[in-house]
Amino acid sequence: MEMRTLGRSGIEVSPVGFGCWAIGGPFSNPAGEPLGWGEVDDQESVRAIRRAVELGVTFFDTADVYGAGHSERVLGQALEGIRDQVVIATKWGNTFDESTRVMYHQDTTPEYVHKAVRASLDRLGTDYIDLYQLHFDTTDEIALPLREACEELVREGLIRAYAWSTDTVHSAELFAQGKHCAAVQHEASVLHDAPEFFALCEREDLASINRTPLGMGILGRRDASKPATGADIRTLPPAWLRYFSDGGVPAPEWWEKVAAIREILESDGRTLAQGALGWLWARSPRTVPIPGFRTVEQAEQNAAAMTHGPLEQEQLTEIASLLAE
Template identity: 65%
Template sequence: METTKETTAAGTHGPYTRALGRSGIEVSALGFGCWAIGGPWQGPDGKPLGWGMVDDEESVRAVHRALDLGVTFFDTADVYGTGHSERVLGRALGRRRADVVVATKWGNLFDEEGKVLTGFDDSPAYVRRALTASLARLGTDYVDLYQLHLSDADPERAALLRAACEDLVREGLIRAYAWSTDDPGRAAVFAAGPHCAAVQHRCNVLQDAPEMLALCEESDLASINRSPLAMGLLTGKHTPRSTHASGDIRSAPPAWLPGFATGGAADPQWLARVEAVRSVLTSRGRTLAQGALAWLWAHSPRTVPIPGFRSVTQAEENAGALEFGPLAEEELAEIERALRVSRHIDRRHGWTAG
């Protein structure tokens, strides 16, 4: 079933939209991820889980600019900045709340004042408590898409959470739900629910997800793509000598964040893969980041990438990708050829692909 609904032809002069799975909700083909605007926070081990210091007023201006440029989908989580991201987004949207689709997530426990992750709760009873708190921070009485944020939650317990989400839909507190996970088997558990609309998962030029995209096609779900720019590697701004501030997660990358060494230096092998596709992604006047977003749109009609942002400049560059639309078929094929050669070189040198 085709879910793409373009308001303008690709490559012409305006944004286009995509359906959020089978929910009947329509969103801009580009969403904005609100992890970074949550500011600094940390795990129980003291390691950073945010993207460093932010200017809240600049974040608000960036959200306003995104709205003006046609972005109607904003993705956050209660744990981002231990509640701060939701508060900033809610303030930025203000009276324009009804014009946008808001997604948030639950499952993590945190100390809002201490800015620290403290654990998780996968119980059905916690779903309602978490949602009530998110609604207050967002300043709204409903969430469009509510997402389980525990990527490796037990599938049997997840079935109970799916049922709890169905209750919330019936009460009008949420419109649809999803699971943020990279495991297609787990995503399929939520997909069995009538009001499941999407799965949020990692996908970008360097880290494809064919099995998850196949599930989205089979189950009529939207594919919400986190890390569409590979945590910044596909912006072209990183080098083997790059560093990040101590509050940036990339300065002490966890095991699930490949491509960076301790201190934030970009892995030369990953940078080589970026260089292999740079010329195609930046063709026809696109920036590298805009080309990476265009690849996702061309890769599947169900993809909705959600790049992060911390400034008006970043918001403008990301939203500018809508002006170009998806890559052409021949460009998509050229990217695949370039990556195939790059993977061959990796194997020849004994490197493992990410």
């Protein structure tokens, strides 16, 4: 597959990026409720990232809060010596304690942007961030000064471009008016079409970075009976994590949808996950899905999706018909 572009920035990235939430390991809110994906092997994470780069993956998306700073540190370790071969995106906005791995509250001030970016640079072991993303929803009055703060960071050479991770089209439009806004990160998958976002990205010359492209893992499963366990957010899913039920098993209504479209997604030798990524590539030339990973095997499978490429438009039509039933 050809490289894709982060909108008006001109920054080229691989068609698939790797989301680094899971490799951050456990963290929680003050009530002790899990916000991560459970325990991870940091050395396996490093091996997986390096293997992904070998296979042509050049885009890695993380956030300062993932693992309360740990994801950024692991990513920085993995990319030591090959920083110039990759594009790094991270996010800011949520305060946390690295020592206790607890996330606290949002800091909406422009002053915090300048503090947070420098902390991320230190954890990542780099002197610039390619794409810096706001990581919470807020009002226009609060967002506008944050957009200007991002422009200041561009002028200082600390970031190359910025974006908003949001599922509100109006918010994305607001940030898009900034000169160096290059993308919007939003939910999109074969189970959650996002036509308004795709249209916005086309209109404003933005990349569409696709969060939860595998439906938090439901589009990578063959068995619905095996639950998520331990300090995994899917064991006590918040309202937005609708694909899983309490106890960490796929929600029956969503598992039925997966079953209905599995054969199409697995066409031409694809895995289910590879077909789900192919759907996103076919949906818009601006999409850059960012599936998560925890192992070398998962990294290899996600990267191999690029050898299969996008689904055919006829397959998208058939999938839409099946999901509408």
